[in-house]
């Protein structure tokens with residue numbers, strides 16, 4: 001399980017998540033400004049160097065490799081911007097296919113594609 005921390009790079013988070021998850025065949029779980037990559041096959045784990053590779057691949061593909069720093073630390077990878085000017089404009093030119101995000105219940109780890117389903121699921125914890 002690898003966590004990618006986009007706290008300081010929210011502008012590229014969604015597109016990066018899609019690109020990286022697609023490339024690795026990983027299951028992405030969104031947690032505010034971070035996303036967690038897990039392998040849909042429980043017996044296998046996510047290779048960190050593959051994630052780093054996919055992230056730098058993504059940055060190259062959107063021509064932002066000079067603008068972000070990738071900082072790996074344990075099972076965490078932090079994305080830090082170096083220079084944010086023009087970034088929004090450049091990102092608008094990127095087209096990425098949509099992929100569903102996953103929402104995780106903080107109480108029990110239940111995972112769903114639908115935010116509304118998570119909301120109604122959470123009610124069981126409040127009875």
Ligand SMILES: [Zn+2]
Pocket residue numbers: 105106107108109110121122125
């Ligand atoms: Zn739950």
